[in-house]
Amino acid sequence: MHTSLLLLAALAAIAPLLGMAYLAGRTKASRVAASGAKMHSRPQQYGWFALMGVALPGFGVAIAGGFASLLGWFDTPWPILLVACLLVGVGGLMTAVSLIRPELRARNFLEATVRRILLAASLVSIITTIAIVLSLAFEAMRFFNMVGFWGFITGTQWSPDQAFLEGAGRASEDASFAFGSVPLFAGTFMVTIIAIGVALPVGLFAAIYMSEYASLRVRGLAKPMLEVLAGIPTVVYGFFAAITFNPFIVDAAAWVGIEASYENMLGPGIVMGVMIVPFISSLSDDVLSSIPNSLREGAYALGTTRSECIKQILLPAAMPGVISATLLGISRALGETMIVVMAAGLLPNLTANPLETMTAVTVHIVSNLTGDQEFDSALTLSAFGLGLVLFVITLVLNIVSTIMVRRFKQAYD
């Protein structure tokens, strides 16, 4: 039986029941009202009350049953579960309708229930964060138990070949492997530095042009153009970097007389920089545009040129915003995956030359999780160790950036 059909069938069974409950509740309330009693709430609200009477216990049973079979307490076949839901729902309907009398505060009940449902929905985002932290921490713990935390953080040798064979069930006697993540992070930092080196000047100057120099018409053209840049999926940037840009860099380097690898970090770095440009430019543009004109006029009155005004008045005022945009850009570059997966190499290489083959953290997260490895192997779990460190770094950057914005927010007026 197809899962989607099954869900549709369940929905088809429950929907009429819900409709029936609403109608039954409303009808009864109207009848009571017609008999001269003064009702606390409107008839529709009694209808909704009856509907809740079906939905809450019904979905409660469904979720409880689902969880129970998931955790393996007992396995309920789905027809039984569905019938149980419907029975509980019918029970709920009867109870709810029989509860309807003039003094029942259906409106208050409805209001409180809606509030609780909305609160429950907003807890999903918290649960997501907790799930991220727990799943990363839990798997990473298992990994650190195998290889040791300090060796992972400070080791300069990443050669998990033996772990790979072990994971494939072909462990040899002298099983020696090293999980030193420094070469991987070196590549990630290299690509990030190049990307920010491209994105910060271009993004900032583009923002300055759009908010200070451009006419409304030019601005109306340039802004959507930069937004197009932001809407291009990363896999497309990766394709461009791998197929067009890296070969171009190799040719260019050969023309100058330098040898470059086809898996160099310069290409992905520059392409990633272009990807981050709209990010920095739009945030900086917002900050620059929010600076009141009185500052500019004051500067002009003192005889500054536009650029002097920008450099000495506007940029210092916008600095917190620009820095926070840059931090967010760095955090994006660190976590960016597709560009480096497609254009950078797999070979860990601790070098300062961006034209050599290098690899990045995210490349290894992807490659370690796409093979036919046992999930318990050190190689697979190493992806979670790398992911945890990446998550912590980006989290710190995001928090610092948020604090920057809050602390140094200029209040004009």
Next chain:
Amino acid sequence: MKLKGTVNDPRMQRRYRAEKRFRLYAMSAVLLALAFLIVFFADIISQGYSAFYRTEVQATINYNDRVEMGDYRAAVSDEIRTVVSRGMLRNLPREVRDNPDLKGTSETSWMPVKGEIDQYRKGHVDSLDEELLASVQRLDEAGRLGFAPNWAFFTNGDSKLPELAGIGAAVVGSVYLLGITLIVAFPIGVMTAIYLEEFASDNWLTQTIEVNINNLAAVPSIIFGLLGLAVFINFFGVPRSSALAGGLTIGLMTLPIIIISTRAALRAVPDPVRMGAFAMGCTRWQVVRDHVLPVSLPGILTGTIIGLAQAMGETAPLILVGLIAYIQAPPTDITSAATVLPAQVFTWAGMPQTAFAEKASAGIIVLLTVLLSMNAAAVFMRRRLERRW
């Protein structure tokens, strides 16, 4: 006499030059971005447009006994057999068995040629096996080779033979994925935004949720992939490579985007609307349902479309939950193995044959067309439907 501070003052002229230089830097930044965009689109289109047509050969197919027995090679002449795509011939025995009337007849039709011949005729590769080249030239002179629109690219699934590979299965997978993403992210996202904007009082829980959502929006997408792998696949037992696993993962990723844009839309509704409704005796939920939501709906939908466009281009987390499987047929269910358009592009980009690079570029053209139209639709909706107060 030169006066200080006038246009003729050399120091003033230096300052004016500095001004011009600065302006030039600023303008060149925008031009640089524009130049990249032009080079980028020109590059992708020039590499990919040729995948929308293909070389076909006029072949006479004999549905004889040997074909029915499974020897599909007997269906065409030797010369045709060397150039025509193997994948097309392989289907012939089944066709005969399914349709016995065909037996003993022969039919002349245009069939796709092998990928390398196609690439050669499009000028993407310079060399071709000599024997093959001779056949191709002979057929070409006889007018039996020609270009035709490659509709199969839109309907076929992935294939090991580049001439038969298409984005059909991936597109269906993407639709499934977006559907699940929408079901997961839209209600929860809108409800969260309503709670935070309209219901919640400013206490520690609300602040925690707010900080948390902003952080979630900035978590790298690959971390969501790890989450999906550890939680949905390993803990909840959702089948790997399924649209369900991918949709749940991407749904959680899209959630903050929808929450943030919905909050902005709700905040844009001026307070007098709420106060008027409250004054008429509405409860808070009635105010939201009947007054705030209807007027903010265009804004909410705009944000949702932008969120979905982002979800559609996402690849990294989907690779981790296995949506890069080799998929020939479109998924029939949310739990069956599927792939999505960007993942298909990624798979093809990693193939050694030039024909697949062409396919990947064409896939990108389709993907970008869809994404840009989604974004354009969002902008259009915002302009046309959004109410100004």
